[in-house]
Amino acid sequence: xxRRWFNSGIDLRLKFxxxxxxxxxxxxxxxxxxxxxxxxxxxxxxxxxxxxTLIKILAINAESGVLxxxxxxxxxxxGTLHHFGSVEYCLIKNLEGETISHVGQNHIAAxxxxxxxxxxxxxxxxxxxxxxxxRDRELFVLMSSITxxxxxxxxxxxxxxxxxxxxxxxxxxxxxxxxxxxxxTVGTVQKATDxxxxxxxxxxxxxxxxxxxxxxxxxxxxxxxxxxxxxxTDKISRGDFSTTVDIDQRDEIGQLAKNFNxxxxxxxxxxxxxxxxxxxxxxxxxxxxxxxxxxxxxxxxSEKMGAIGQLAAGVAxxxxxPLGGIxxxxxxxxxxxxxxIPEKTTAKEIRSYLRYVGDIExxxxxxxxxxxxxxxxxxxxxxxxxxxxxxxxxMEETLTFxxxxxxxxxxxxxxxxxxxxxxxxxxAGQLQQIFTNLIINAMHASESGASIQINSRYxxxxxxxxxxxxxxxxxxxxxxxxxxxxxxxxxxxxTKEVGKGTGLGLSVSxxxxxxxxxxxxxxxxxxxxxxxxxxxxxxxxxxTADIDRGTSNExxx
Amino acid sequence: xxxxxxxSILIVDDExxxxxxxxxxxxDYEISLACDGDEAIDRLHERSFDLVITDLRMPKVPGEEVVxxxxxxxxxxxxxxxxxxxxxxxxxxxxxxxxxxxLSKPFSIKELMQTVTSALEDGEAQNG
Numbered sequence: 001x002x003r004r005w006f007n008s009g010i011d012l013r014l015k016f017x018x019x020x021x022x023x024x025x026x027x028x029x030x031x032x033x034x035x036x037x038x039x040x041x042x043x044x045x046x047x048x049x050x051x052x053t054l055i056k057i058l059a060i061n062a063e064s065g066v067l068x069x070x071x072x073x074x075x076x077x078x079g080t081l082h083h084f085g086s087v088e089y090c091l092i093k094n095l096e097g098e099t100i101s102h103v104g105q106n107h108i109a110a111x112x113x114x115x116x117x118x119x120x121x122x123x124x125x126x127x128x129x130x131x132x133x134x135r136d137r138e139l140f141v142l143m144s145s146i147t148x149x150x151x152x153x154x155x156x157x158x159x160x161x162x163x164x165x166x167x168x169x170x171x172x173x174x175x176x177x178x179x180x181x182x183x184x185t186v187g188t189v190q191k192a193t194d195x196x197x198x199x200x201x202x203x204x205x206x207x208x209x210x211x212x213x214x215x216x217x218x219x220x221x222x223x224x225x226x227x228x229x230x231x232x233t234d235k236i237s238r239g240d241f242s243t244t245v246d247i248d249q250r251d252e253i254g255q256l257a258k259n260f261n262x263x264x265x266x267x268x269x270x271x272x273x274x275x276x277x278x279x280x281x282x283x284x285x286x287x288x289x290x291x292x293x294x295x296x297x298x299x300x301x302s303e304k305m306g307a308i309g310q311l312a313a314g315v316a317x318x319x320x321x322p323l324g325g326i327x328x329x330x331x332x333x334x335x336x337x338x339x340x341i342p343e344k345t346t347a348k349e350i351r352s353y354l355r356y357v358g359d360i361e362x363x364x365x366x367x368x369x370x371x372x373x374x375x376x377x378x379x380x381x382x383x384x385x386x387x388x389x390x391x392x393x394x395m396e397e398t399l400t401f402x403x404x405x406x407x408x409x410x411x412x413x414x415x416x417x418x419x420x421x422x423x424x425x426x427x428a429g430q431l432q433q434i435f436t437n438l439i440i441n442a443m444h445a446s447e448s449g450a451s452i453q454i455n456s457r458y459x460x461x462x463x464x465x466x467x468x469x470x471x472x473x474x475x476x477x478x479x480x481x482x483x484x485x486x487x488x489x490x491x492x493x494x495t496k497e498v499g500k501g502t503g504l505g506l507s508v509s510x511x512x513x514x515x516x517x518x519x520x521x522x523x524x525x526x527x528x529x530x531x532x533x534x535x536x537x538x539x540x541x542x543x544t545a546d547i548d549r550g551t552s553n554e555x556x557x
Numbered sequence: 558x559x560x561x562x563x564x565s566i567l568i569v570d571d572e573x574x575x576x577x578x579x580x581x582x583x584x585d586y587e588i589s590l591a592c593d594g595d596e597a598i599d600r601l602h603e604r605s606f607d608l609v610i611t612d613l614r615m616p617k618v619p620g621e622e623v624v625x626x627x628x629x630x631x632x633x634x635x636x637x638x639x640x641x642x643x644x645x646x647x648x649x650x651x652x653x654x655x656x657x658x659x660l661s662k663p664f665s666i667k668e669l670m671q672t673v674t675s676a677l678e679d680g681e682a683q684n685g
Contacts, residue, residue, distance in 0.1 A: 320641025324663035325574040331666045332582060363574065407571075407616045 012226075016219040017212055024211040025204070032200035039196045043189040047086065047140055052126060054084065055142045055182045062092050066100065066146050066178040074101035088139055088183040092146070095178060106183055107133035108141070116143055117181075124176060130186065138186040146178040225253045229260055241268040296511065303508045304433055319370055322363035329356045329363075370400070389426040391469050391536065392417045392456055398435040399454075402443070409443055412451035421458045424469055424538050430512045431536075434520075437505040438473040438532045445477030445530060467538040468518075474531040480524040488522060509534075564677055565589065565604075569597040569611035569623055570639070575662075579610060582666055583673065594618025598626045605631045608676055613640040624654040633683075635676040639664070 006015060058077065065074035074092050078101055081087045089104030108131045120127045120143035128142040151170040225247045235243040241264060247257035333356045336349075395417060406413055442452045453474040460467050480488065487493045489510040513520045517537050524530040565587040568579045573592070580588045589606065591597035593615050601609075609627050613620035620638060627636050636655060641662040657679065658672045 320662040321572040321575055324641070325572075325578055327663040328578040328582065328666060328669075332578070335666065359574065408614055408619075410616055 012223050013216060013219050017215050020215045021208060021212050025208055028200075028204035028207055032197075032204055036193065036197050036200055040189070040193040043192050044186075047184060047186065047189050048128065050084075050086070051128065051140055051142045051182060051184045054081075054087070055126065055144045055180060058090065058182065059144045059146050059180050062146050062178070062180055063148050066092065066094060067148055069094070069100065071101050075103075077101075078103040086184045086188050088185045090183070091179075091181040093179045093181070095176065097179075100178065104183070106181075107135055107137075108139060108183070109134065113141065113181075116141060117179075119143075120145065120179065138190070140184045140186055142182045142184070144180050144182075145176045146180055147174045148177050149173070150175050222253065225249065225257060229257065232260065232264070236264060236267070241271055300433075300508050300511065303505060319367060322366045322370075325363045326360050326367070329360055332356065333360075386425050386427055388423040389428050389431065390421070390423050391426070391431060391471065392421050394428050394431045395435055395454065395456065395471065398432050398439065401436060402439050406439075406443060406452070409446075410448045411443060411446060412449075414451050414453045416453070416455045418455070418457040421456060421469055422467065422538050424516075424536050426516050426536060427512075430515070434509040434512055434534060435471070435473070437509050438534075441505065441532075442473050442475035442477065442530070445479075446475045447477070450476050468535050469538060470533055470535050472531050472533040474529060476529040479526040479528055480522070480530055481526060485522060485524060489520070563587070564607045566608045566610060566673070567591060567597060567600055567606040569594065569609065569615070569620070571612060571615045575612070575639075579669075582669060594620065594623045597623045598630075601626055601630045601634075606634050607680055608635045608637065608673065610637045610639060610673075613638060621654055624656055628655040633680065635680045637672055637676055 005019075008015075058081075061077050062074055064070070065077060078090050078092070081090055081103055087104065089102065089106045091102045091106065092100045094100055112131050116127055116129050116131075124145050126142065126144045128140065131139050131141055133139055150173045152173045153170050225245070228245050228247060232243045232245045243264060244261050245257045247254055249257070333353060336353070395415075399413070399415065403413065439452065439454070446452065454472070455474070456469065456471045458467070458469055484493075489506050493507070510520055513534055513536070519535045521533045521535070522530065523533075566583055567589045568576055568583075569591045570576050570579070571593055576590050576592065580590065586608075589600055591600050594611075595618050597609070597611065598618065600606075609623065609631075611620045611623045620640070624636050624638065627634050635657045637658045637660060638656045639660040639662055657676050660668060660672055
């Protein structure tokens with residue numbers, strides 16, 4: 001019950017004021033009721049005592065009036081009663097029951113009083129009782145006998161002594177000569193009781209008001225800091241840790257406020273520590289990310305160097321043949337010119353010399369191109385710059401590296417590069433690296449005499465789609481097993497024999513394609529061959545998120 | 558040193574410029590040309606040569622096969638291997654197969670002439 005009351009949604013002030021007021025009210029009612037009852041009883045006792053005293057005095061003083069049947073004396077006696085406000089009426093009767101004197105009016109029915117009168121005559125003592133008169137007023141009625149003292153002579157002693165005076169003995173005897181009846185109004189007592197009741201009600205109300213006021217003050221004093229604390233807690237819950245509560249009390253609430261402030265202080269401190277930790281963490285993440293990026297760049301670089309190593313023989317061969325021509329023909333020309341005197345030089349010889357020199361120039365240019373391509377290929381990817389790139393041209397340059405190797409492996413190259421391909425945003429060196437990897441992979445997968453197809457095409461823009469350029473490298477080699485397809489773009493995964501591949505080519509290619517915002521897909525059938533397709537957006541977008549590497553035999557990145 | 562007129566040389570190289578250059582330099586000899594290993598082996602089947610100059614890295618049949626074919630078909634012929642791809646491995650391989658000299662591209666005319674002359678002289682001495 002109490003718990004339900006305090007758990008209810010009623011205002012905290014009411015929760016305290018209402019029960020306390022009720023208790024005080026109940027206490028006041030009980031106490032006042034008891035006191036009023038006692039007071040009323042006192043009033044009645046006083047009325048009865050006064051009445052008894054008064055009627056006794058009246059009875060004594062009425063003796064002579066009744067004895068001599070002097071209405072005048074009795075009227076005078078009763079006339080004094082007007083001083084007593086509570087006297088309603090008074091009657092003096094003789095033994096015959098006739099009213100000798102009276103004052104005031106008796107409105108009580110005679111039959112009501114009869115029992116009291118009979119009782120009084122029977123007992124000869126003072127009797128009293130409460131009665132309602134015809135006007136519905138309560139009266140306290142007292143009845144007393146009026147007595148006189150009488151000497152009784154004992155006649156038997158007279159003859160024995162002879163003398164009158166000496167022999168006469170007498171005893172005093174009390175004799176009833178009349179009745180007195182006094183009616184006193186209870187109205188005064190009731191008025192006094194009513195006054196006392198009203199005073200008690202008034203007092204109770206005052207006490208109640210005072211109680212409500214004091215309790216409200218106390219509750220307010222208790223609630224105010226609680227409200228302050230609640231507000232502060234609310235602010236803290238919204239993240240304002242700078243909140244403090246200013247409650248200067250030495251009691252439990254003061255202690256609570258002090259603890260609260262200490263709590264917010266330690267919360268602030270903890271938050272700062274967490275923020276500091278977060279900052280440190282972020283810094284560490286940035287640092288580690290940088291290290292990772294460095295490592296990745298190194299990886300790409302080392303893979304590139306590996307690819308260069310693989311191509312080195314071919315490139316050297318490619319370079320040395322024209323150099324052999326240059327060196328040979330230049331020496332040959334010099335030798336011939338030394339042996340032949342200019343005057344004797346024939347027109348045919350001059351034509352030959354021109355051809356030699358022309359060949360020297362041609363071969364020199366060829367060397368230059370190869371060396372340039374080699375340099376572009378080996379450019380560091382640490383500072384990858386995106387430029388407008390003609391991808392077909394990148395592919396053609398790549399083919400100059402690998403065509404000799406393909407020729408040696410007796411593989412045919414079927415190149416079908418789409419016309420009117422738009423330039424894309426990309427890095428020529430990196431794209432060349434992808435193409436080299438894919439072609440070398442195709443070569444390693446194929447048997448001698450097989451052909452490798454290289455295609456490119458343009459998918460024009462449509463709506464939000466900005467258009468793509470697609471390159472595919474298809475071989476008719478041994479194909480890739482389904483379970484291997486899942487891991488094909490993972491670093492260090494290779495199906496090649498030891499020493500032939502690092503297992504980094506495709507994972508690096510994957511990274512490069514992602515940097516270009518593109519996709520790389522692979523489709524393969526065991527025994528039929530493999531097609532790798534690189535799809536590059538014409539406008540570079542943000543690197544795409546990894547697409548689920550599903551279980552199908554087509555992998556997308 | 559005997560007459561060079563009746564001495565025959567087979568030049569095997571997939572690079573036209575090298576074939577042209579060698580035939581120009583060695584114009585005093587009887588020159589035959591082959592642009593790959595297959596063609597060279599065909600030539601060897603047809604006739605004998607005093608000297609075979611062959612490249613190593615070529616499409617279809619590599620130079621090593623040419624060297625082997627010379628040893629089998631025309632053991633009296635001398636072989637000079639020329640290659641831009643010179644490593645300890647390729648040199649030792651060609652020597653094992655019976656090449657008498659190895660020239661690394663690019664080479665000078667002087668080096669070539671000395672190597673060719675000494676190879677042919679050795680052949681003459683051996684063949685009597």
